[in-house]
Amino acid sequence: MIELRNLHKVYNTRGKAVQALNNVNIRINKGEIFGVIGLSGAGKSSLIRCINMLETPNSGEVIVEGTDLTKLKPKALRTYRKKIGMIFQQFNLLMNSTVYDNIAFPLKIAKVSKSEIDRRVNELLELVELKDKKDSYPSQLSGGQKQRVGIARALANNPDIILSDEATSALDPTTTESILNLLKNINKELGITVVLITHEMSVIKKICDRVAVMENGEVVEEGSVIQVFAKPKTQVAKKFLKDTITELPKGFIAGISSNEKILRLFFIGDSATEPIISNMIKQFDIDITILAGNIERIQDSAVGNLLIKIKGSKESIASAMGYLEKNKLGIEVTK
Numbered sequence: 001m002i003e004l005r006n007l008h009k010v011y012n013t014r015g016k017a018v019q020a021l022n023n024v025n026i027r028i029n030k031g032e033i034f035g036v037i038g039l040s041g042a043g044k045s046s047l048i049r050c051i052n053m054l055e056t057p058n059s060g061e062v063i064v065e066g067t068d069l070t071k072l073k074p075k076a077l078r079t080y081r082k083k084i085g086m087i088f089q090q091f092n093l094l095m096n097s098t099v100y101d102n103i104a105f106p107l108k109i110a111k112v113s114k115s116e117i118d119r120r121v122n123e124l125l126e127l128v129e130l131k132d133k134k135d136s137y138p139s140q141l142s143g144g145q146k147q148r149v150g151i152a153r154a155l156a157n158n159p160d161i162i163l164s165d166e167a168t169s170a171l172d173p174t175t176t177e178s179i180l181n182l183l184k185n186i187n188k189e190l191g192i193t194v195v196l197i198t199h200e201m202s203v204i205k206k207i208c209d210r211v212a213v214m215e216n217g218e219v220v221e222e223g224s225v226i227q228v229f230a231k232p233k234t235q236v237a238k239k240f241l242k243d244t245i246t247e248l249p250k251g252f253i254a255g256i257s258s259n260e261k262i263l264r265l266f267f268i269g270d271s272a273t274e275p276i277i278s279n280m281i282k283q284f285d286i287d288i289t290i291l292a293g294n295i296e297r298i299q300d301s302a303v304g305n306l307l308i309k310i311k312g313s314k315e316s317i318a319s320a321m322g323y324l325e326k327n328k329l330g331i332e333v334t335k
């Protein structure tokens with residue numbers, strides 16, 4: 001488990017202080033894929049780089065499997081870092097070394113024997129499906145292949161954790177998909193915890209179990225991916241979900257009369273597919289107009305939101321809303 005407690009990070013450049021992390025608290029469970037999303041400058045890189053202490057926080061604790069990394073001496077930290085592999089947006093490969101030597105590099109640093117290096121590199125080449133490229137140089141590879149080398153290198157020392165710093169941001173959608181599938185496989189098959197940062201909700205949606213949304217150095221929202229997708233609380237989360245959240249045209253609300261209400265309903269799981277709305281109309285003396293809506297499948301759940309206009313007496317509307325809540329639908333009254 002990774003636990004970040006009261007993490008603060010301030011950069012001082014030319015007399016100007018920038019607060020990149022402001023009291024960040026996050027728990028990441030062993031074996032999960034945890035995503036951090038935020039706009040540019042939100043503090044994602046600073047956060048992920050504090051997990052392996054590439055950045056030293058000004059205060060707070062970085063606890064990995066019970067050890068506070070901020071308290072370790074440099075030598076102990078170097079040893080500990082072997083448990084944490086990292087992959088990068090720009091791959092960070094050694095351009096003058098072959099694929100084989102790039103993957104072997106961390107093993108050489110760790111003074112692993114030549115025969116063991118050979119065994120491990122070949123095993124990793126197989127895992128990332130690059131056996132036929134072992135003598136190629138990075139310049140001879142596609143972006144996706146380079147990232148596969150990056151992943152193999154990150155796995156070389158058998159880490160417990162992989163940190164992924166925008167690993168798919170430089171890749172096209174199809175290659176992104178294959179790299180995300182590879183990360184998911186590594187997580188499942190090898191039980192490796194994956195922490196990834198991204199500015200793309202599609203990445204979070206595809207492979208993450210839980211997500212933290214960052215803004216101005218703070219975690220403003222955190223939860224299971226399905227929860228956050230189904231009912232985002234903050235404006236910034238809603239912004240990332242703009243393709244899934246349907247908005248009303250400007251000025252629409254002004255035309256609503258006193259016996260009408262606009263509701264946004266949030267669905268998770270089976271409730272998305274059950275005939276709750278039609279049952280509600282049958283049971284209560286109300287009229288419903290569906291204004292907009294969206295339902296999609298995230299991992300194995302149906303998740304959606306629906307904007308409706310509900311018309312009736314105050315009492316009927318209240319009873320209908322009670323019925324919706326009883327059926328586990330999230331409700332937000334749109335003002």
Ligand SMILES: Nc1ncnc2c1ncn2[C@@H]1O[C@H](COP(=O)(O)OP(=O)(O)OP(=O)(O)O)[C@@H](O)[C@H]1O
Binds near residue numbers: 042199
């Ligand atoms: N080495 C540094 N020196 C000074 N300021 C920095 C440094 N690194 C980051 N910052 C500042 O800290 C804030 C958070 O940056 P960070 O890179 O962590 O955000 P981010 O969410 O990863 O952004 P992006 O998506 O653009 O990479 C920004 O205001 C940034 O300018």
